Amino acid sequence: MEVHVKQNQTAREEQQENRARMLISCPDGPGIVATVSRFLFEHGANIVQSDQYTMNPAGGMFFMRVEFDLPELSKNLPALERDFQAVGDQFKMEWTINQVSRKKRLAIFVSKEDHCLVELLWHWQAGxxxxxxxxxxxxxxxxxxxxxxxxxxxxxxxxxxDTKKEAEQKQLEVIGSDIDLIVLARYMQIISPLFIEHFRNRIINIHHSFLPAFVGGKPYAQAYNRGVKIIGATAHYVTEELDGGPIIEQDVQRVSHSDNVNELKRIGRTIERVVLARAVEWHTEDRVLVHQNKTVVFN
Amino acid sequence: MEVHVKQNQTAREEQQENRARMLISCPDGPGIVATVSRFLFEHGANIVQSDQYTMNPAGGMFFMRVEFDLPELSKNLPALERDFQAVGDQFKMEWTINQVSRKKRLAIFVSKEDHCLVELLWHWQAGxxxxxxxxxxxxxxxxxxxxxxxxxxxxxxxxxxDTKKEAEQKQLEVIGSDIDLIVLARYMQIISPLFIEHFRNRIINIHHSFLPAFVGGKPYAQAYNRGVKIIGATAHYVTEELDGGPIIEQDVQRVSHSDNVNELKRIGRTIERVVLARAVEWHTEDRVLVHQNKTVVFN
Amino acid sequence: MEVHVKQNQTAREEQQENRARMLISCPDGPGIVATVSRFLFEHGANIVQSDQYTMNPAGGMFFMRVEFDLPELSKNLPALERDFQAVGDQFKMEWTINQVSRKKRLAIFVSKEDHCLVELLWHWQAGxxxxxxxxxxxxxxxxxxxxxxxxxxxxxxxxxxDTKKEAEQKQLEVIGSDIDLIVLARYMQIISPLFIEHFRNRIINIHHSFLPAFVGGKPYAQAYNRGVKIIGATAHYVTEELDGGPIIEQDVQRVSHSDNVNELKRIGRTIERVVLARAVEWHTEDRVLVHQNKTVVFN
Amino acid sequence: MEVHVKQNQTAREEQQENRARMLISCPDGPGIVATVSRFLFEHGANIVQSDQYTMNPAGGMFFMRVEFDLPELSKNLPALERDFQAVGDQFKMEWTINQVSRKKRLAIFVSKEDHCLVELLWHWQAGxxxxxxxxxxxxxxxxxxxxxxxxxxxxxxxxxxDTKKEAEQKQLEVIGSDIDLIVLARYMQIISPLFIEHFRNRIINIHHSFLPAFVGGKPYAQAYNRGVKIIGATAHYVTEELDGGPIIEQDVQRVSHSDNVNELKRIGRTIERVVLARAVEWHTEDRVLVHQNKTVVFN
Known part of the structure; x- marks a missing residue:
């Protein structure tokens, strides 16, 4: 198992050494794709994957994700970023470029239910x-x-x-300054606006219902009482509105009248862990852009 | 096509001539299955399919559906029903027995969107x-x-x-006394409590969302604005509470950020018609029992 | 209904008057995306949607679909195509540009089962x-x-x-020279290699199984006999190998031991029509590229 | 976590102390359900759940699963079994009665891929x-x-x-005489007919394809080469025919042209573990009957 993981990782790492991902959000307008791809070409980068989406051809928002290889990336990226500043300004872009080899650092929050944590650790261990x-x-x-x-x-x-405020303070201290993403893996505490502000669009929660149905507590009991024929789970970024943040991923499973609340929970656990794992993987691979209360997911 | 339908129907009709379906709801208690199956056996009936469900072994509700063949059904059913009265009283049952060969009569309500009507007519025409x-x-x-x-x-x-009341009155006249089920196939009018009372648990509506999410008007626009990753449709019995009646069937389809409201509508139309057709088929085959605000579906 | 369809169509037609779709297949290499997008920009075209896929970053095939708007498209497209020839030659591209307003013309082949035909006509009528x-x-x-x-x-x-050859000859005469796509909507005859040659990658068949399982006749009986728990349908381009051509789309539905062959057929019909409709829509929207025996579907 | 598991188990164990499950296969005939349910009633048993299925009303096979509570089960079951012998003989039944509190004992076989084993241990640990x-x-x-x-x-x-025969001999020694079910959790060795004979319909394998597609080795590479749009996994009882035994459960996941073999494997791992876990749970809960090469699954 040890060996298996290492082999996967080695192959991936070699491939990724010179790979970067660029994320762009800006008002739509003519020539963006042409300008960006020409810029990358002229700087010696080779586009491996490019996705874009325009919310509305006339006057909407434009979103782009470009995966590219650049020889000697670590050495050459700073210059490329400096030069791209002009392009970004021209189109009023919000943009970032991430080195793929620079892995994101996660802090996982958990309470007593272990299935989402077990899933994330299994995915991590499997490479x-x-x-x-x-x-x-x-x-x-x-x-x-x-x-x-x-x-x-x-x-x-x-x-x-009583100790909520101090606890969050302690969490922030422990987290320090180099955590990229917080994952609430069935962490059964509400996060304060102050804490959220530190990690805007960088806290992923798994809610155990098909949102916006069954916001709040005991969603499986709510689902049972409503008599739904399908249950679901939702991974979303945490905002100040409870269970109201931008949805990253959802999935569902068919149930029947014969499934009681405990059985809904049991079935739901498998949905929750799969949905959360997907959302976390997409975020770590820079596949998710947030605009207002919605996500664009390039996958 | 003509021929094809007739063959299907003939084969089915022969098989069904002596077939009946019994539906039972009652408080749970020992000996119900034994008593019912013994009763049928002693009356010369052969059980073809039997399903039951107990909401909670200790003190809950018991639901049963039995499909059986009885020689010379039309002639012998009245006596069997008369004798079963004692069994029904003993266990405080609500029960019905339907001859399969006595097809249910449907009235379909529709407004301008035709897809659900087209679907039902296609299923009907295909036998x-x-x-x-x-x-x-x-x-x-x-x-x-x-x-x-x-x-x-x-x-x-x-x-x-202004004319809603008169219109419903006219609908009731046209419907008369021998309609078993009303199907709202994207009928965009709210039904009055008075009308509902005439057809308690016999009006099926298709709502174009995954209830209880997006109750009321423009559910696809609501879904788009919330940024959900899956949309759905729900067939339910109509009650006085808007989109709040017992759910019979639901289904869903994955969507993405790139699907605008019109595309959600287009994708949704296929979910709606499939879900409505299933719910109507199950109702017509006596597969649905209602208890309070939930359904038991034996399928 | 009449009105409804026309409104949809009018809105769509206005939007599409100046829209075109470019499809490209070529050996991968640096600078393709940059060159194509720059070319379009310099010719006054605005990219609305761009998708690409590289089968293998090192030495594989590159596929691209670009949807763009060009003012006065009908007038300006010939010049743009003439100029693009140089780009195409440089990268050894196979490429086409289609005007969206120039709708594809379909010939639908059908035998006795009507459900796939009904579905296509319903989609067509609904706009x-x-x-x-x-x-x-x-x-x-x-x-x-x-x-x-x-x-x-x-x-x-x-x-x-005995008359197969003459029948195909007559079909070709009736079809003439301006049909873009042939759809075998449960047409129960094997197409000859000669006929296929006329419409390479332009004949879509729906096979009533989840290929490559259950090639050939009576797939539902085969599925029943094998005791599978899920059945499916497959839309594919027709090649000389029976049920062996490039797969465009597949979908499935759960079944159980209690579904006999007739019930599998009934359940399967809904899968078949949905899968075929999707495949035909994707083809007509220039979303499908064929490489060897596989498809790239940009949807 | 420790506490959580124990609570679940305690509640379940109390409920199950007097619960038994009866499985019946026999030629169909009138009066079977009536006779069985009357027998149980007269012996003081209360039917909690009863499912049955007739393969074909005229002359087919009949399958039944009854879950019942009997006071002082351990003490009273032997007498009930002795008395039931007459019923079994009358209808030529194959039948078994299992005490729910007598948990089945599993031996899990595994090679290098750990995901199926991890899943089963997680389900087990979660109760x-x-x-x-x-x-x-x-x-x-x-x-x-x-x-x-x-x-x-x-x-x-x-x-x-070279050592296959000795290895199987050693396996049989280690297994001994009180193992109820062998689970091949991605065990990459072919089992000999001799070994299979010891555990007829008691060895569950997970095959990493949607059988009967892609029998044998490297199914994900086969799936990639065929260009399928959906991949799957299949849990089945092991027979002498490679990947040809009775199917217990299957599930699938949508893929696209952009998923290479490694990505199919990664996606597939989640399908495999879910499908295997379901099959093992159903077997341990006596929900699966085998007839010839097919299963009847009451779930």
Whole structure:
């Protein structure tokens, strides 16, 4: 297993050493694709994959994701970024360029339900999640030994109604300054606006319903009481509105009248972990752009 | 095509001549299955299919559907029903027995969108919908010639805010006393409580969203604005609460950020017609029992 | 209904008057996207949608689909095509540019099963299938009146083992020279290599199984006998190898032990018509490129 | 986590202490359901769930699964079984009655791919797989520490072309006489007919394709080469015919031209583990009956 993972990673790493991903959002207008692709060509970059989407041909927003190879990327990227500034300004772009070899660093938050954490660790261990899991933070101590057996630091930060503010402060300290993404893997605490502000569009939550149905607590009980024939799960970025942030991914499973709440939970667990894993992978691969309360997902 | 349909129907009709379906709802208790199956056996009936479901083994509700063959059914059913009265009373059952050969009579309500009507007529013509389509009622006259080309009576009953009450009165007159099921095949008018009372649990509506998400008008626009990644449709019995009645069937389809409202509508049309057709078929085959605001579907 | 269709079509037609779609296949190499997008920009075209795919970054094939608007397209397209010749030659491209307003002309072949034909006509009538249905050809006369009620010419060309060659000759005569796509909508005759040669990658067949499982006749009986838990349908381009051509689209539906062959057929019909309709729509919208025995579908 | 599992188990165990499951296969005939349910009622048993299926009303096979509660089950079951012998003989039944509290004992075979094993252990640990995992047998030693961390015995039995016979002999010794089910969780060795004979309809394999497509080795490479748009996995009982045994469960996932073989494998892993877990759960809950080369699954 050890060997298997390493082989996958080595192959991937060689391929990715000189690869970068560019994400662009801007008002639509003529010539953007032409300008960007010509710019990259003239700077010696080879476009491997390019996706774009225009929300509305007349006066809407334009979104683009370009994956490209550039010889000696680490050495040459700063110059390319400096030169691209002019292009970005011309089209009023928000843009970023990420080196693929610079893996994103994740902090996973978890409470007592372990299935989403187990899934993410399994994807990570199998070499399918191209990120570093920098730490796991939990308001319970139950999963310490499991997490630490992977060599991942585990921080137990209890949260009560009274200590919520201090707990978040402690979380921020532990997280420090080099975490790219926070994953709420069935973390059963509401995140404060202050905390969200630190990680705008960088906190992914898994909600155990097919949003916008069954916002809030006990969604499986709500689903059972409504008598739905299909249940689902939703991965979304966390905003100040409870379960109201931009949706990244959803999936569903058929159920029947004979499934009680416990069975809905059991079926739902598999949906939740698959949906969360997809959303996290897409984010780490720079496939998700956020515009207002919606996502553009290039996958 | 003519020939094909007739063959299907003939084979089915022979098989079904002596077949009946019994539906039972009652408080759960020991010995129900044993009593019912023994009763049928002793009356010369052969059980072809039997399904049951107990909502909760201790003190819940019990639901049962039995399909059985009885020699000379038409002649012998009245005596069997009379004798079953004692069993029904013993267990406080609500029960019905339907002859399969006595097809249910449907009235389809439609406005301007034709896809659900087209679907039902296609299933009916293909011999897959085992019911009689007795009439189509519409608040517009657009589909008259299409409907009449199938030999089905078409009634144009306009509805405005002012004439709603009279229109419903006229609908009831046209429907008369021998319609078993009303199907709202994208009929864009709200049904009054008075009308609903006439057809309790016998009006099926197709709502063009994955309920309970996006209740009310313009659900595809709502779905687009919320940025969902999956859309759906829901067939449900109509109650006094708008889009709140017992759900019979739902289905969904994956969409992406690049699908605008018109594309959601287009994708949705195929979900709507499939979901509505399934719900209508299940109802006509006595597969749906209603308890409070939920359905038990034996399929 | 009449009005509804026309409104859709008018809106679409205005939008599409100056729109074109370019399809490119060529060996991969640096600078293709940059060169094409720069070319279009310099010729006054605005890229509305661009998709590309490289089969293998090192030495594989490159595929591209560009949707663009060009003012006064009809007048300006010939010059643009003439100028693009140099780009095409430089990268050894196979390329085509289609005016969106120039709808593709379809000939639909059908035998006795009508569901796929009904579906295509419904999509077409609803304004969702952006093509002209120029004619329906059948080896049976059953559907003449149905087809003619849409104002579509119907040609009855009987086929027997002995007359097959003559029948195909007659089909080719009826088809003439301005048909873009032949759709085998459950046409139960094998097409000869000679006929296929006339319409290479322009004959779409619907096979009623999840290929490559259950090639050949009676796939639902084969599926029943194997006891599969999911059945499917496959739309593919017709090649000389029976049911072996490039797959455009597939879909599936869950079944159970209790579904007999007739029920598999019934369930399958809905899969077949949905899958075929999607494949035909994608082809008519220039979304499908064929390479060897596989398709690239930009959707 | 520890606590959570135990609570689930305790609640389940109390409920199941007096619960049994009866499985019946026999030629169809009148009165079977009536006789069985009357028998159970007269012996003081309360039917909790009853499912049956007749392959063909006239002269086919009949299958039944009854879940029932009997006071003091352990004490009273032997007498009930003795008395039922007469019923079984009357209808030429194959029948078994299993105490739910007597959990099935599993031996899991695995090679180098760990995802199916991880899944089964996660379901087991979460209290969702109602069975005992008695041992893991592998032809490699890689997963020893992982398996042993759950307190499950791990047996490393290497297999080469030359030592196959001895290896199977050793496996049989290790397995002993009290294993109910063998699960091949991506065990990449072909099982000999001799071994199969010991565990007829008690070896479940997961094949990484949508059978009967892509029998044998490298199914994902086969799927890629054929250009399918959907991939799948199949759980089946192992018979002497390679990948040809009775199918228990299948599921699928949509893919596209842009997914290479490695990506198909990655997507497939999630299908495989879900499908295998379902099949194993259904088998352990006595939901699967085998008739010839097909399964009847009551779920």
């Amino acid at each position: 399918d999640l191209d990120a570093d899991i920098a730490m796991v933070i939990s308001n319970h101590n139950d999963m310490r030994s499991y997490v630490e057996s992977f060599g991942i630091p585990f921080h137990h930060i209890p949260v009560t109604a | 897959d919908l085992d019911a009689d389509i007795a009439m189509v009622i519409s608040n517009h006259n657009d589909m008259r010639s299409y409907v009449e080309s199938f030999g089905i009576p078409f009634h144009h009953i306009p509805v405005t805010a | 969702d299938l952006d093509a002209d249905i120029a004619m329906v050809i059948s080896n049976h006369n059953d559907m003449r009146s149905y087809v003619e009620s849409f104002g579509i010419p119907f040609h009855h060309i009987p086929v027997t083992a | 969702d797989l109602d069975a005992d995992i008695a041992m893991v047998i592998s032809n490699h030693n890689d997963m020893r520490s992982y398996v042993e961390s759950f307190g499950i015995p791990f047996h490393h039995i290497p297999v080469t072309a």
